[in-house]
Amino acid sequence: MTDTPQTRLTREFLEHHWRFHPVDATFMGAEGHDGRLPPVGDEARSEEREALAALAAKLKNAPPPKTAGDRLDRQMVEGEIALRQHRMDKPRQPSNPASMSGEAAFSLVSLLLPQSLPLNEDGFRARLSALPAWLDDAADALKGTKVSRALTVRAQNEARAMAGFLAGDIRSHEYHRDAWDDDCRAAAGAFAKFADAIEELDDADPACGEETLSLIMAKQHGLAVSPREAVEMAEDAFRRLGDEAKAMAETIDSESSVAAELEALSALHPDTPEAVLESYLMLDVQAVALGAEFVTPAQEYDLDYRWMSPAFRELSKHLYFLFYRSPPALNPGDASVYWVTPPAEGGNLDAFLKANSTAMVKSVHAVHHGSIGHHTQNARARQADSLMGQVAGTDCALGIAFTGAGTLIEGWACYAQDLMLEAHGFYTSGEVLLQKTFERRNAASVLVDIKLHLGEWSMADAARFYVEEAGFAPERVAGEITRNAMLPGSRLMYWLGTETIKGLRKRFDGSALDFHDTLLSYGAVPVTAIAEEMQREGLLTT
Secondary structure (H helix, E strand, O other), X not given: OOOOHHHHHHXXXXXXXXXXXXXXXXXXXXXXXXXXXXOOOHHHHHHHHHHHHHHHHHHHHOOOOOXXXXXXXXXHHHHHHHHHHHHHHOXXXXXXXXXXXXXXXXXXXXXXXXXXXXXXXXXXXXXXXXHHHHHHHHHHHHOOOEOOHHHHHHHHHHHHHHHHHHHOHHHHOOOOOHHHHHHHHHHHHHHHHHHHHOOOOEOOOOOOOHHHHHHHHHHHOOOOOOHHHHHHHHHXXXXXXXXXXXXXXXXXXXXXXXXXXXXXXXXXXXXXXXXXXXXHHHHHHHHHHHHOOOOOOOOOOXXXXXXXXXXXXXXXXXXXXXXXXXXXXXXXXXXEEEEEOOOOOOOOHHHHHHHOOHHHHHHHHHHHHOOOOHHXXXXXXXXXXXXXXXXXXOEOOOOEOOHHHHHHHHHHHHHHHHHHHHOOOOOOHHHHHHHHHHHHHHHHHHHHHHHHHHOOXXXXXXXXXXHHHOOOOHHHHHHHHHHHHHOOOOOHHHHHHHHHHHHHHHHEOOOHHHHHHHHHHOOOOOHHHHHHHHHHOOOEOO
């Protein structure tokens, strides 16, 4: 990558980010941070405020960027700084206890995942031994704050799950050492103590407010629509997609319904757990073969489907523990692991098989996450000229590192599911209907994301909407709403990202293959910023 004033500023911003978010650095593959924990408390907040102000001044005085990569970096860095300064300039914002529990948990787990092996044992031991004091400081920093009860409960669940992991399941990890035992016991006790310490935090409305949400949409995502305009768009789409899904179900069977057709799909699955695991790979291979007509798949970078490690099978139920996690962009190796959760010993085999129906594995796993979806998108991002585009989409302790990348990352993965509708014979008629319901659910998530943070819906209102109108499984709703509450603007990026990509494709002067390869070549950056670069390069017709 050419050394320019902007690339130097981008690196300086990333070093700043890693200083305050060292667990993100581990996930990105940045060296020198694996033994550190994030600073907490008022002093750290003051240091971050001063550092952001210095960075903002340097950006303001920097020469205009001259290349696409530099322009994309400038836009993303400016957006991140603007939002962070905005939040710090408002009256003191309550800390998120679930962010603290997630950072603490993944400070260790990140180093034990396949992408980080062989283990940096010095870094692991440093974090492990520092966690008891850090968790005490985190609990102190939360005293007197008000926060949505849902976030407190999530933090308690994560902390207690980590206490259990450190007291037991960690011993089954291939790199476990008996010499860790005393520190593991101390850290397990500290996690349990943290969970108890935050029990009395006062409840609060999670809404971030229209000003903050507007800034997220404009500065991070680069969207030209306001929150209320996005609601109107999503409401229209939600109604239209519901009517279209109903008509499609009746076309399949005039006496049927959407719910009945989806239930019939869940009954179509492999007969054994071993066949389920094999189906992940076989459907990925099929998606790569048929999808290659539309986008160049990342066949040079392997994807290894395997059973979830026994060490993580219980813990993964409680953390933001992804079966597919973006490889560390700065040190990706030559392959990525895709974990499949096996049936629980003595559990309900039929429920496991239905959860891994052919339709769900095909669309959600083989396409959205694997093959031409996130797997290919992440591989292409590592080759981008934009440094932010290389690392912004990294899956971290709570979500992606920089939310502004989401319209491309999640927009692309959802778009890829729809793109395979163009691959003759890939989806059955029932699976086409399933794609329509996925699109409708993404529009529904826009409504919850925005209305919750505008203060128009309570969390109870959002839960009723998800179950009664959007058709979400009841057992999924609590976790979904908690993520809505924690991460304003993070659920709207799926549907709005997909819609933006669709609109951009209509304007592209070239083949579908050229469009998709060009789109992904810019890296994990806002789709609207990619549109500006394509326009600058004369690739768009209007």
